[in-house]
Amino acid sequence: MKKNPSRRSFLKKATLGSAAMTSAPFFISASEGEKVLMKRDYLDEQYTANDQINLGLIGSGIQGIYDTRAALSVSGVKLVAACDLYSGRLDRAKELWGDDIFVTRDYRKLLNRKDIDAVIVATPDHWHKKIAVDALKAGKHVYCEKPMVQQWQDGQEIISTQKSTGKICQIGSQGMSSLGNEKAKQLYEDGAIGEIVMLDFYNDRYSAEGAWQYPIPPDASPDSVDFDTFLGNAPKVPYELKRFFRWRNYQDYGTGVAGDLFVHAFSTLNHVISSHGPNRALATGGLRYWNDGRDVPDVSITLYDYPKTDTHAAFNAAFRINFIAGSGGGGGFKLIGTEGEMEVGQNSVTVRRSKLGMVPGGYSMVAFTEATQEKIREGYAAQNLETRDSALNTGGTTWEAPRNYKGAHHDHFYNFFTAVRGKGKVIQDPTFGLRAAGAALLANDSYYKKSPVDWDPVSMKLM
Numbered sequence: 018m019k020k021n022p023s024r025r026s027f028l029k030k031a032t033l034g035s036a037a038m039t040s041a042p043f044f045i046s047a048s049e050g051e052k053v054l055m056k057r058d059y060l061d062e063q064y065t066a067n068d069q070i071n072l073g074l075i076g077s078g079i080q081g082i083y084d085t086r087a088a089l090s091v092s093g094v095k096l097v098a099a100c101d102l103y104s105g106r107l108d109r110a111k112e113l114w115g116d117d118i119f120v121t122r123d124y125r126k127l128l129n130r131k132d133i134d135a136v137i138v139a140t141p142d143h144w145h146k147k148i149a150v151d152a153l154k155a156g157k158h159v160y161c162e163k164p165m166v167q168q169w170q171d172g173q174e175i176i177s178t179q180k181s182t183g184k185i186c187q188i189g190s191q192g193m194s195s196l197g198n199e200k201a202k203q204l205y206e207d208g209a210i211g212e213i214v215m216l217d218f219y220n221d222r223y224s225a226e227g228a229w230q231y232p233i234p235p236d237a238s239p240d241s242v243d244f245d246t247f248l249g250n251a252p253k254v255p256y257e258l259k260r261f262f263r264w265r266n267y268q269d270y271g272t273g274v275a276g277d278l279f280v281h282a283f284s285t286l287n288h289v290i291s292s293h294g295p296n297r298a299l300a301t302g303g304l305r306y307w308n309d310g311r312d313v314p315d316v317s318i319t320l321y322d323y324p325k326t327d328t329h330a331a332f333n334a335a336f337r338i339n340f341i342a343g344s345g346g347g348g349g350f351k352l353i354g355t356e357g358e359m360e361v362g363q364n365s366v367t368v369r370r371s372k373l374g375m376v377p378g379g380y381s382m383v384a385f386t387e388a389t390q391e392k393i394r395e396g397y398a399a400q401n402l403e404t405r406d407s408a409l410n411t412g413g414t415t416w417e418a419p420r421n422y423k424g425a426h427h428d429h430f431y432n433f434f435t436a437v438r439g440k441g442k443v444i445q446d447p448t449f450g451l452r453a454a455g456a457a458l459l460a461n462d463s464y465y466k467k468s469p470v471d472w473d474p475v476s477m478k479l480m
Contacts (some may be wrong), residue, residue, distance in 0.1 A: 019459075027152050046304065051414045057422070059108070059431065060440075064093030070434055073133040073157070075124045075138035075148055077106040080162055081139030082113070084189065087426035088160070090138065091434050098133060100124045102243040103261070105234050122243055124148055128155040128471040135185075135437055138162060141264045142271050146171040147185070153178045156438045164276040165450035169458055170449035179447050187433040187443040188450030190284035194432045195425030195430045196418045201309040201352075202289045205373055206417075210354030213290060216334035217351045218282040221342030225233060228307045228315060228340040229265045233258050252349070259310060266311030268461075273313035274338040282336060282350055283453040285361060289352070291328040293352040294452045294474035296322035298459035306341035315340035319460040324474075336460065351415070363425040364418040370411045375402035388398075451477050 049252035070093060074085050077099045083284040088094055098119040099110035109122040121127055127136070128151060135158035138148050142164060149161045153175075165188045166172045179186040192198065205213075222228060237258050244256045254260065264270040265277060272280075287294055302317035317338045325331040353360045357370035376397045382390045422433075435441045445453075455477050462470045462479070 041195060046294060053416045055200055055416050055418050057196055062092060069093045069095050070134045070437060071095055071132050073127045073136040075127060075136055076099045076139035077101040077110045081137060084137050084139050087148065088108060088430045090427045091431050094434060098127050098130060100127045102247050104238055104241045117317050128152055128157060133157060142167040143274060144249055146175060150155065150174050150178045152182050153182045160187045160189055160433050162189040162458060164280045164454035165447060166454055167272055169455040174448045185436045186447050188445040190281050190445060191426040192281060192363045193284050193288060193445050194428035195363055196422060197363045197366050198285055198288055200366045200416045201361040203369060204359060205289050209357060210352060210359050211332040211356030213332045213352055213354050215332050215353045216286055217353065219337040220278050220348040221339045221344060221346045223342045223346045229263055230309060231263055233262045266313060268312055272458060273461055274317045275457045278338055279336050279457035279460060280453050283456045285350065288451060292326060294456040295323045295472065296474055297322040297469060297471050298463045299469040300460040300463035302464060317460060347424045364422065365415055367413060367415040369413040372411050404441050
């Protein structure tokens with residue numbers, strides 16, 4: 018896709034009449050607040066028991082449960098097995114999905130079952146590569162939670178294994194298949210904001226739960242928690258329940274705020290602008306409040322450089338996470354261009370355009386005599402830099418999902434299972450997943466090295 022940053026071509030679509038209005042993204046409004054309804058059509062198919070996709074869940078924790086609920090909202094999918102290293106989660110799986118499902122602490126026993134077609138890998142990050150590769154080799158289709166890998170060096174093995182086995186592998190940034198992302202990509206490619214100049218992403222949180230201080234169940238013990246298996250290839254440490262239930266807080270098992278949250282933004286950004294990702298990162302931050310034993314920062318600010326490509330201009334991106342935001346919390350994802358800005362969410366996209374001031378005002382004119390000021394004004398007027406059209410083609414439009422929209426998480430699994438059935442391609446394959454994860458993990462490399470880091474987004478490796 019060659020970039021088309023011209024607003025003239027974008028606005029031209031808006032003047033082609035009602036036929037163009039229904040097929041192309043458009044707006045031309047002098048007022049703020051215009052709204053357009055988005056829509057998505059699903060294949061309405063009914064499946065018999067013989068046609069259903071049997072699903073296994075590996076990692077039945079918080080995200081694993083949310084993933085499975087979304088997966089089961091897609092027609093023709095049944096959960097038949099669950100695996101976790103804490104027996105209480107296996108009890109919960111049976112409570113949610115029936116006593117007849119197979120449960121185990123050993124994921125290999127789940128992979129050995131012939132009745133399982135696909136698996137969700139929702140384990141701590143340091144297990145993603147090992148289990149995803151084993152599952153693909155066992156002939157299972159794989160939905161692997163983001164970030165795809167804990168270390169960028171591990172990504173190529175998943176990519177090569179997926180190609181050699183021919184099985185489907187979808188990486189799970191659940192907002193990727195959303196109506197918002199789809200519309201934002203369409204708008205960007207039609208030149209809605211002109212040339213991209215910067216990306217502004219932030220996520221503010223103000224709760225213990227939001228800062229990953231998840232509850233530790235009272236029945237957790239060496240008998241109910243297989244801590245040694247949890248450690249895997251991580252350094253051996255004494256049994257500690259905080260590490261098991263709050264693993265995101267530790268470098269040994271997780272990827273910090275960058276791998277957990279930046280990666281969502283990179284998935285959306287790279288998808289919308291058809292990019293391979295940034296080539297440089299500079300991070301700062303620190304542990305400002307949650308001194309609970311964690312060794313990852315709770316405030317992280319990272320600046321990224323994107324190089325010029327066929328699909329976008331060179332631009333800068335600012336990523337910010339704050340786990341002790343006294344404002345109460347919130348988040349945003351905004352693409353800012355030479356001719357407008359686009360705020361992207363899973364369920365909505367808003368484009369705003371303002372008139373670019375090209376004629377000097379009173380601030381700079383004060384240094385000249387009245388006679389000189391008049392001559393300057395006449396000179397600018399002759400250039401006709403601020404036309405009536407430029408004033409009219411401003412305002413804002415919001416594209417919104419309908420009330421009955423099934424949601425981005427459903428859509429991502431719908432995309433996955435459609436591909437499993439051979440009727441399409443996944444939107445986030447392992448190569449895409451590594452580019453998103455690699456870009457996010459640059460923040461950790463820069464933060465701990467205390468220096469900028471360079472990345473090759475095409476070959477997906479540190480420079």
